Amino acid sequence: MAAIVVRIRRIPRGSVQTYGGIDPEAPRLVGRVLATTHQDLPWHRVVRADGSLSQGQRQRELLIEEGVPMRGDRVDMKLARRKHFSGCT
DNA sequence: GTGATGACGGAAA
DNA sequence: CTTTCCGCCATCA
Numbered sequence: 001m002a003a004i005v006v007r008i009r010r011i012p013r014g015s016v017q018t019y020g021g022i023d024p025e026a027p028r029l030v031g032r033v034l035a036t037t038h039q040d041l042p043w044h045r046v047v048r049a050d051g052s053l054s055q056g057q058r059q060r061e062l063l064i065e066e067g068v069p070m071r072g073d074r075v076d077m078k079l080a081r082r083k084h085f086s087g088c089t
Numbered sequence: 090g091t092g093a094t095g096a097c098g099g100a101a102a
Numbered sequence: 103c104t105t106t107c108c109g110c111c112a113t114c115a
Binding site: 019028031050053 | 096
Binding site for chain 3: 023026036
């Protein structure tokens, strides 16, 4: 599980990663880790596979603040997965 | 030991 | 595009 924490820490600022993207074999664990781990993890950079947010408005703003490309109420995964993208909000 | 739950995912309708 | 259903691993009652 420590690996999961590490991977979450490695998510570049301005981009996001999905639960399954962090651990394809245990996306539920990733969620449990984020819920139980009290370290300073970039939890807001972890979104669902379809780009929908799990922590509501709160997470939304943090992502926008980091310049994560959004599409309505969800994250634009095509762009958000990479660190450099052409579009801007 | 079994059964239910959750910051989920993918397929099917 | 939406809703339903089943599978996933670890934890809890």
